[in-house]
Amino acid sequence: MILPIYTYGQPVLREETILIAKDDPQIPALIDNMFETMYKADGIGLAAPQVGLSLRLIVIDANALTKTYPECKDFKRVLINPEITQQSDETVALEEGCLSFPGIHEKVPRSVNIQVEYFDRHFNKHTETLEGFNARIVQHEIDHLYGQVFIDSISPIRRQLNRGKLNNLIKGNAKCEYKIKPLKK
Numbered sequence: 372m373i374l375p376i377y378t379y380g381q382p383v384l385r386e387e388t389i390l391i392a393k394d395d396p397q398i399p400a401l402i403d404n405m406f407e408t409m410y411k412a413d414g415i416g417l418a419a420p421q422v423g424l425s426l427r428l429i430v431i432d433a434n435a436l437t438k439t440y441p442e443c444k445d446f447k448r449v450l451i452n453p454e455i456t457q458q459s460d461e462t463v464a465l466e467e468g469c470l471s472f473p474g475i476h477e478k479v480p481r482s483v484n485i486q487v488e489y490f491d492r493h494f495n496k497h498t499e500t501l502e503g504f505n506a507r508i509v510q511h512e513i514d515h516l517y518g519q520v521f522i523d524s525i526s527p528i529r530r531q532l533n534r535g536k537l538n539n540l541i542k543g544n545a546k547c548e549y550k551i552k553p554l555k556k
């Protein structure tokens with residue numbers, strides 16, 4: 372089932388999320404629906420707050436980026452209750468977008484390498500070291516679980532330049548190819 376994607380201005384994008392309990396019966400179907408929603412929107416990552424749910428759940432499939440970022444090959448994951456346990460001091464700024472911000476792309480500094488702990492859809496625990504764009508994607512998505520979004524990390528000047536677009540998102544006037552749920556309308 373395709374879910375509407377909550378866009379900038381929706382309070383749920385700013386809320387803290389809660390831990391998911393093992394055997395929570397709503398989770399398997401939610402994971403499937405989030406993947407379906409993400410693929411339909413041509414996204415590579417989606418966090419539960421983006422479909423209106425304050426839960427610590429992320430889906431990722433970065434395979435489509437393999438040509439540009441070889442490390443993305445087969446990088447498909449379900450992250451339940453993820454935590455970044457280590458991250459490099461070294462950062463690099465690269466352009467990002469977000470399905471909750473259609474039409475906005477900005478360079479964001481992120482750690483080059485991270486270590487992340489999470490549970491998969493079968494509630495098996497994993498500890499994984501990630502680098503390059505995979506590390507970037509996971510940092511972006513985990514930010515969503517803390518009520519943070521990628522434009523929080525851009526300069527005041529860049530935010531000012533995007534003000535019109537951001538206001539249009541809040542008003543529900545943004546053009547978008549996929550199903551969204553803006554604050555107004």
Ligand code: CO
Nearest residue numbers: 468469470471
């Ligand atoms: Co995002």
